[in-house]
Amino acid sequence: MQTIHEQFVQTAEVMQGKTLFERPGQADISFLQMRETVERLAGALTALGVSPGDRVAVQVEKSPEAIALYLATLQVGGIFLPLNTAYTGAEIDYFIGDAAPRLFVCDPAQAEAHSHRAGDALAVETLGAQAEGSLMARAAEATPREDRHPCGPDDRAAILYTSGTTGRSKGAVLTHGNLASNTEALLDCWRFTAEDRLIHALPIFHTHGLFVAANMALVAGSTMIFLTKFDAEQAIDLMERATVLMGVPTFYTRLMKSERLSRETTGGMRLFVSGSAPLLAEDHRAFTDRTGHKILERYGMTETCMIASNLYEGDRIAGAVGMALPGISIRITDRETGAELPQCEIGLIEVKGPNVFEGYWNMPEKTAAEFRPDGFFITGDLGMIGEDGYLRIVGRDKDLVISGGYNVYPKEVEEAIDALPGVLESAVIGLPHPDLGEAVTAVVVPKGDGLEADSIRAALEGTLARFKQPKRVILAEALPRNVMGKVQKAELRKTHADLYAKTMA
Numbered sequence: 001m002q003t004i005h006e007q008f009v010q011t012a013e014v015m016q017g018k019t020l021f022e023r024p025g026q027a028d029i030s031f032l033q034m035r036e037t038v039e040r041l042a043g044a045l046t047a048l049g050v051s052p053g054d055r056v057a058v059q060v061e062k063s064p065e066a067i068a069l070y071l072a073t074l075q076v077g078g079i080f081l082p083l084n085t086a087y088t089g090a091e092i093d094y095f096i097g098d099a100a101p102r103l104f105v106c107d108p109a110q111a112e113a114h115s116h117r118a119g120d121a122l123a124v125e126t127l128g129a130q131a132e133g134s135l136m137a138r139a140a141e142a143t144p145r146e147d148r149h150p151c152g153p154d155d156r157a158a159i160l161y162t163s164g165t166t167g168r169s170k171g172a173v174l175t176h177g178n179l180a181s182n183t184e185a186l187l188d189c190w191r192f193t194a195e196d197r198l199i200h201a202l203p204i205f206h207t208h209g210l211f212v213a214a215n216m217a218l219v220a221g222s223t224m225i226f227l228t229k230f231d232a233e234q235a236i237d238l239m240e241r242a243t244v245l246m247g248v249p250t251f252y253t254r255l256m257k258s259e260r261l262s263r264e265t266t267g268g269m270r271l272f273v274s275g276s277a278p279l280l281a282e283d284h285r286a287f288t289d290r291t292g293h294k295i296l297e298r299y300g301m302t303e304t305c306m307i308a309s310n311l312y313e314g315d316r317i318a319g320a321v322g323m324a325l326p327g328i329s330i331r332i333t334d335r336e337t338g339a340e341l342p343q344c345e346i347g348l349i350e351v352k353g354p355n356v357f358e359g360y361w362n363m364p365e366k367t368a369a370e371f372r373p374d375g376f377f378i379t380g381d382l383g384m385i386g387e388d389g390y391l392r393i394v395g396r397d398k399d400l401v402i403s404g405g406y407n408v409y410p411k412e413v414e415e416a417i418d419a420l421p422g423v424l425e426s427a428v429i430g431l432p433h434p435d436l437g438e439a440v441t442a443v444v445v446p447k448g449d450g451l452e453a454d455s456i457r458a459a460l461e462g463t464l465a466r467f468k469q470p471k472r473v474i475l476a477e478a479l480p481r482n483v484m485g486k487v488q489k490a491e492l493r494k495t496h497a498d499l500y501a502k503t504m505a
């Protein structure tokens with residue numbers, strides 16, 4: 001196995017001055033320029049005391065230098081820990097406390113807010129969207145490092161935090177083998193090569209933008225048209241110069257809102273990929289009607305990287321996520337007994353293969369609870385494998401809302417709401433939303449009079465990242481419960497199903 005960093009270095013040797021990053025209104029960055037930045041950053045990391053196994057936590061805006069920091073961390077044997085830019089100070093406290101990184105890199109605008117974290121055990125540096133800040137200044141002074149710490153497939157490469165159904169977020173530890181094997185499988189499955197020009201409009205602090213999209217381009221030698229955020233009109237403008245788009249379903253519903261989306265404007269594109277949340281079958285078909293392209297839907301998880309994909313040359317079926325990637329096994333099991341189920345029966349989706357993470361950081365019990373004794377990981381998604389061999393996801397066994405591709409665990413939001421004065425109890429649910437797929441919605445029971453929906457929303461500012469905050473708060477006299485006293489969220493979802501039906505994106 002070669003690590004993603006080793007593969008990038010080899011690719012850069014071949015690609016030389018070819019453009020790796022193309023950015024509207026900004027200078028291009030070639031593979032060789034990127035390699036030099038990585039080597040300088042590796043020198044800076046070493047000077048900052050980052051040793052093999054040390055965590056490098058990063059909460060920065062999207063930039064080529066942030067990708068270089070990722071590669072440099074892998075080069076020196078560090079563990080890369082990217083954090084959503086939406087996380088608040090309170091959320092960052094937890095991640096830093098749990099992961100105990102050696103280095104925390106934040107946006108220059110946040111430097112003051114995080115300065116109290118700096119000490120003997122933790123260095124704090126800054127990196128801005130335009131490469132400003134202390135880290136690149138250090139890199140400019142550093143002695144570039146060409147050597148790399150040797151890493152095997154089982155060595156740790158990254159930690160990605162995912163919230164859990166019970167309180168605390170869990171750090172999923174991914175190995176070099178996880179990342180390298182998954183990239184290799186995807187390059188092959190999607191016929192992705194140096195000829196491709198990828199519209200990269202995803203955030204780079206999650207699996208989709210970093211370990212799927214960016215890793216593929218870095219290894220294959222493709223150009224990334226690197227955008228700080230997704231804008232449908234801009235994406236359509238860029239399609240005549242691009243070949244591939246990877247996005248969450250919200251990208252596709254927003255593209256379809258544009259009158260300019262047509263066979264002509266998408267004519268030069270080779271592939272549209274969707275994942276991270278369910279793509280409605282009707283949207284899949286509507287996109288084909290408009291453009292002639294069949295979106296290729298795939299399925300993955302932070303803990304497992306990509307698991308399954310529709311076929312590039314075979315069928316791309318609306319409502320199905322395809323077949324297991326090479327080397328990966330999928331099985332469906334009974335929710336109660338754990339016994340494997342035959343085709344066409346609905347149960348838990350379990351997965352095993354070189355893509356499956358090592359475990360949760362410092363949480364051996366939680367890790368053990370999500371693996372079967374024979375090594376299969378229990379995804380918490382419900383699905384079935386049809387007669388055609390294609391996996392279909394039919395629901396979730398876990399209480400989870402996916403809003404615009406971001407996971408929100410209701411438990412975390414409920415705990416924040418229940419802690420507010422005047423709140424008796426709450427239930428957080430995901431309701432169908434025309435833009436985000438699902439919208440986080442809170443049903444709140446006040447203790448007495450005087451509590452207002454708006455004040456609840458306002459009180460959550462600064463506690464929870466914006467995307468986790470309820471889009472709407474519904475005040476109720478009581479929550480529906482079953483005979484066991486358990487809140488019946490399915491009933492709440494049914495009662496309020498149309499809440500966002502007329503919401504304009």
Ligand code: MCA
Binds near residue numbers: 275300405
């Ligand atoms: C932004 N906002 C959101 C979301 N995004 N609210 C709920 N859900 C969201 N996803 C809020 C902002 O806080 C802001 O609130 C307002 O919406 C507008 O913000 P803006 O930045 O303009 O939003 P946007 O640029 O339109 O972003 C929407 C988006 C974005 C394009 C859907 O969220 C996105 O890029 N999502 C992709 C997430 C992703 O990469 N997921 C992959 C996870 P206010 O106006 O109140 O301030 S990896 C994964 O799931 C697995 C492994 C897999 O299979 O890939």
Ligand code: AMP
Binds near residue numbers: 274277303379396402
């Ligand atoms: P995360 O924990 O952010 O990595 O999100 C992983 C979850 O996203 C999975 O467990 C699924 O519930 C969901 N997911 C990812 N891709 C798809 C897809 N194509 N269709 C439906 N759900 C998906």
